[in-house]
Amino acid sequence: MTQHFLSVEGLKKAYPGTPTPVFENIHFAIEKGEFVCIIGHSGCGKTTILNVLAGLEEASGGVVIMDGREVSGPSLDRGVVFQSHALMPWMSVLANVAFAVKSKWPDMPKAQVEAHCTKYLEMVGLGQAIHKKPAELSGGMKQRVGIARAFAIEPKMLLLDEPFGALDALTRGTIQDELLKIVQATHQTVFMITHDVDEAILLADKVVLMSNGPLAKIAEIVEITMPRERTRADMHHDPQFYRIRNHLVDFLVNRSKGYAGSDAAVLHDAKHPPVVRPGLVEEEAPESATFRQPPQLKQVVNH
Amino acid sequence: MFKTQGFKAGLISLLLFLLFLGAWSLATFPKEQATLSGADAEYAALMGKGAEKSSGFPAPGKVGEAFVTYLSDPFYDNGPNDKGIGIQLAHSLARVALGFLLAVAVALPLGFAIGMSPLLLQAFNPFIQILKPISPLAWMPLALYSLKDSDVSGIFVIFICSLWPMLINTAFGVASVRKDWINVARTLEVSPLRKAFQVILPAAAPTILTGMRISMGIAWLVIVAAEMLVGGTGIGYFVWNEWNNLALPNVIFAVVMIGLVGMILDQIFGVLQKFVTYRE
């Protein structure tokens, strides 16, 4: 087995007092520079997985290994963007980012801290608002500050928990574009939770599909085979887009719920969840065939 | 519109005050001379100047005189029983400040510790619950006996009554700091000291200051009673002393002063509170 940048091995989380674990035997890997999205229904354990990766929560079993070292506790190597932006309201935008930068480089001179923070705030289009308090910003701007703060510490990996979940569609679109640009420029490794299928297709190199909990599983890993240089405006023109989209939506609507009892689950190898490339399949299999023989098995790629 | 409402309210306030003064004058004005006959007159002759003070509730004019006399020379000092109002207030304020600062010194660190640790909170809770409702004056005999000094006892009473609101609010404020902010600090590997001063303290500051404001209010209530008990100096002693002299105008003057100083103290904390309050 090759060495992955990040590998999740046999992860399990059970809360005391609940009989069945939220999930167990979770395996997946992320390569350096890869953008991975995880999709699944609410409550299946996505946030829990992300918090374990961040080191904010302890797993009940299994390990997470990043860059050859086991993750134990939070670290400046992993930047986190929280769903609720989590800005300190008593600090200005600049001070919020500077707080993070000073944590990473305690000896950096003041002027340099400011320049460094300003650079990242300008990157998310907030050059004009650096002296404002978070309360004076819109929801989208606050989330941008959160992203700038996470990028500013130049972490080895970025973890985002539904960062745009609370935003309106228009704002979400612009920030997605910005994030895409930054990630493409910096080759940042990213793990992101989303419930927006289009967002996942736009941003991700691969999408991890999680079945419903309790005892949630990584049902399959969908590779987004469209060219990396896609944009929100033109990705709809790629014929792959609808195949991938249909595949993901089909999973969320039909397959995620009954996954535990399906044929796929019987053949499921937790250590090697099936990797599928729905974008590359020329024609959709007929409905009846999909029912008996789940499509993901036909498209399994060796690894 | 705001301005006009403020103006109207001010006008009404003034009217109410004049109405109050009018009623007061009416209630105290004519009786004095009518009843000052027979035995009363004799008694008055016997007592000389002192009788003037004992004859009924003082009229506004008399109280006004007291205001003028005391405010025109607030800092004179003619021995233990005759000091200017400024000096008396300064004694009270000094006791309150000392007791309050001692309480801050204990309540903030302890409240921080209790707020951070659910274990400590549970361990301290029974003591706090039992000690909190005890009237601070109930401690007075114990304080006088063990501290053997009336001044120090007064400060102790202020300390003990300021402690609880501050302790409880600090613990509560610290315990309810948003988990997100703590998690931000954790993912940034912030040192415990920096976390305490740059995240938890500013986050809990509004709650802590509310506790301080309540404490200060209680301290100012209690100091008057405490000084009446222990005597010597202070505005409470002044009130008691003037009562023993049956100098009611002076008592009324002192009561108004207590109200004014209490209001100023509260306003100061109001300003401080505004200073640390943040909008989310």
Ligand SMILES: Nc1ncnc2c1ncn2[C@@H]1O[C@H](COP(=O)(O)OP(=O)(O)O)[C@@H](O)[C@H]1O
């Ligand atoms: N502190 C907790 N105690 C017990 N159960 C919890 C706790 N936190 C989360 N859970 C449960 O764990 C499951 C996964 O939660 P979460 O990771 O937040 O899901 P998601 O992010 O996918 O919506 C949920 O079913 C939730 O009820």
Ligand SMILES: [Mg+2]
């Ligand atoms: Mg979640």
